[in-house]
Amino acid sequence: MRHVDEGQLHAYLDGVADDVEAGLTDRLDAHFAQCDTCRARLAAARRVREQAHSLLARVSPANVHAPPFGSLGSNRAGEWNLPLWRVRLSRRANAIGWAASLVLAAGLGWLAAGFRAEQLAERSAELERSAAAGADLRTASASPLAAAGSTPEPHPCAAGTLSITRAAQGVALVVLPLADSVALDGGAAAVAVGQRAIVRQAEPGAVERSRIGRGAVVLAFGHDAPVCPGGDPSGGWMRLRPGVPAFVVATPRENEPGVYDVHPDRVYTGTPDGYGGNGASPLLDPFAYFELYRVLPAPGPDGPPTSGFAPLWRWERENAPLSRLAPARQLISEARRHLRERTGNGS
Amino acid sequence: VSTDWAEVFRATYEDLVRYLHRRLWDVERAQDLAQEAFVRAMVSAPENPRAWVFRIAINLAKDETRTVLRRKRHLTLLRNDALAELRSAPIPSHALEEAETMESVRRALEQLSERDRDVLLLWDSGLSYAEIADQTGLSPGAVGTTLARARRRLVDAFAALEDEHAAR
Numbered sequence: 001m002r003h004v005d006e007g008q009l010h011a012y013l014d015g016v017a018d019d020v021e022a023g024l025t026d027r028l029d030a031h032f033a034q035c036d037t038c039r040a041r042l043a044a045a046r047r048v049r050e051q052a053h054s055l056l057a058r059v060s061p062a063n064v065h066a067p068p069f070g071s072l073g074s075n076r077a078g079e080w081n082l083p084l085w086r087v088r089l090s091r092r093a094n095a096i097g098w099a100a101s102l103v104l105a106a107g108l109g110w111l112a113a114g115f116r117a118e119q120l121a122e123r124s125a126e127l128e129r130s131a132a133a134g135a136d137l138r139t140a141s142a143s144p145l146a147a148a149g150s151t152p153e154p155h156p157c158a159a160g161t162l163s164i165t166r167a168a169q170g171v172a173l174v175v176l177p178l179a180d181s182v183a184l185d186g187g188a189a190a191v192a193v194g195q196r197a198i199v200r201q202a203e204p205g206a207v208e209r210s211r212i213g214r215g216a217v218v219l220a221f222g223h224d225a226p227v228c229p230g231g232d233p234s235g236g237w238m239r240l241r242p243g244v245p246a247f248v249v250a251t252p253r254e255n256e257p258g259v260y261d262v263h264p265d266r267v268y269t270g271t272p273d274g275y276g277g278n279g280a281s282p283l284l285d286p287f288a289y290f291e292l293y294r295v296l297p298a299p300g301p302d303g304p305p306t307s308g309f310a311p312l313w314r315w316e317r318e319n320a321p322l323s324r325l326a327p328a329r330q331l332i333s334e335a336r337r338h339l340r341e342r343t344g345n346g347s
Numbered sequence: 348v349s350t351d352w353a354e355v356f357r358a359t360y361e362d363l364v365r366y367l368h369r370r371l372w373d374v375e376r377a378q379d380l381a382q383e384a385f386v387r388a389m390v391s392a393p394e395n396p397r398a399w400v401f402r403i404a405i406n407l408a409k410d411e412t413r414t415v416l417r418r419k420r421h422l423t424l425l426r427n428d429a430l431a432e433l434r435s436a437p438i439p440s441h442a443l444e445e446a447e448t449m450e451s452v453r454r455a456l457e458q459l460s461e462r463d464r465d466v467l468l469l470w471d472s473g474l475s476y477a478e479i480a481d482q483t484g485l486s487p488g489a490v491g492t493t494l495a496r497a498r499r500r501l502v503d504a505f506a507a508l509e510d511e512h513a514a515r
Contacts, residue, residue: 005492006491006492006495006496007488007489007490007491007492007493007494007495008488008491009495010491010492010494010495010498011476011488011490011491014470014476014491014494016475016476016487016491019475019476019477019487020476020487020488020490020491021488045495048495048498048499048502049498051498051502052467052497052498052499052501052502053471055452055455055501055502055505056369056452056467056468056471056501058448058449058452059368059369059449059452059453059456060365060368061364061365061368061374061377064361064364064365064368064374064378065361066356066357066360066361067360067382069352069353069356069357072356072382072385072386
């Protein structure tokens with residue numbers, strides 16, 4: 001007898017060899033008894049079969065039980081009584097409605113995004129002009145979201161602003177300026193030194209190598225290490241895409257009291273291999289986790305390297321589920337509420 | 348001979364949902380389609396009710412896959428499609444490893460040809476070689492060969508994905 005083919009090996013292991021060919025099981029048993037090669041192949045096929053079965057078991061839905069037979073189709077009882085052509089027509093109409101909604105939503109989204117981008121650009125230019133003139137940014141602030149027609153919400157601080165847009169990758173960085181420090185999103189850098197402020201928007205995905213801030217409360221959206229494949233299992237700090245600071249560390253700059261330089265090497269940039277690199281990691285969930293920091297006007301009691309930033313608030317979705325429809329808005333609202341509670345007027 | 352559909356439903360429903368879930372990766376939708384397959388099947392008086400229900404379910408799954416692909420294309424038009432991603436359930440950190448393994452199995456399955464995947468999933472859902480042959484047009488002998496190839500490719504693809512993951 002020739003060696004047994006792979007299909008017969010698996011049919012034998014599946015116990016259906018006789019269904020494939022009458023008397024095949026007996027013939028294979030006899031062959032295995034005298035063929036070392038096929039016995040070895042049978043063992044290998046058994047391992048593959050068991051591994052495949054085990055893998056499939058990993059993707060079995062849990063806790064699925066048959067509903068009462070009597071309830072079958074009750075959720076569409078009206079539909080089942082319709083002729084098939086009526087059902088198809090109805091579904092097609094629904095599909096067309098769904099497609100139209102998507103197209104409309106897409107159009108509105110583009111329009112709104114474009115409008116907000118214009119607002120943002122105008123705002124950036126305004127801030128740069130103000131900074132150049134040495135103006136107090138607190139009085140020059142405005143909310144792009146509010147200006148773009150979103151529901152106005154109270155300011156988080158006496159004269160602060162809230163700026164949020166979404167980066168191309170879906171990461172948002174929000175900064176609530178309390179003093180003379182401003183930041184925007186999209187992997188944007190906010191740099192404020194003394195009375196001078198530079199606001200610029202980085203390219204999405206760009207790695208910003210330095211940040212200087214003073215008196216700012218930084219609110220960053222991101223995901224933490226445990227949801228990042230290959231991430232640090234210990235978790236702890238946020239792991240973000242390049243261009244968005246996960247955890248900024250301030251160190252005092254000599255001869256400039258009150259101004260803190262964020263050390264470029266300590267801006268964690270989201271790499272699957274560890275902190276500090278420039279690699280991109282897949283963004284699984286930009287709203288899983290964030291922390292709220294306040295930039296201290298002087299080093300804190302803990303000393304370097306984290307003394308320049310004081311964590312104010314930590315938020316995790318597991319502990320505080322957000323609406324699926326408007327997580328950013330809900331998150332911001334929560335942050336504002338917290339700011340009001342913790343900092344009074346936010347300053 | 349009249350069919351005891353209640354018994355067929357009881358004996359087949361979970362297998363059917365398992366099959367549909369592995370095609371659609373949406374357990375709620377899998378349950379919907381499983382029920383829809385039964386409702387449609389009960390209109391007929393098939394010789395093999397279980398195989399008939401699976402035949403309908405396979406077609407529903409194919410239709411559904413096409414619909415989902417169309418929707419995905421529309422969604423990519425949206426600037427805020429990151430929000431659409433959020434509709435998927437969040438992954439608790441303690442379940443990360445399990446979630447990653449599931450994702451690798453899913454990706455490995457998707458690397459199989461449609462025929463290989465169908466044969467593998469139908470067998471794992473409890474259909475016999477003869478029933479699979481009836482669904483797919485293969486001979487029972489070819490079902491064994493296809494199943495052997497599908498299993499081997501699934502295991503190999505999964506191992507490759509795990510190696511790739513470990514190398515990162």
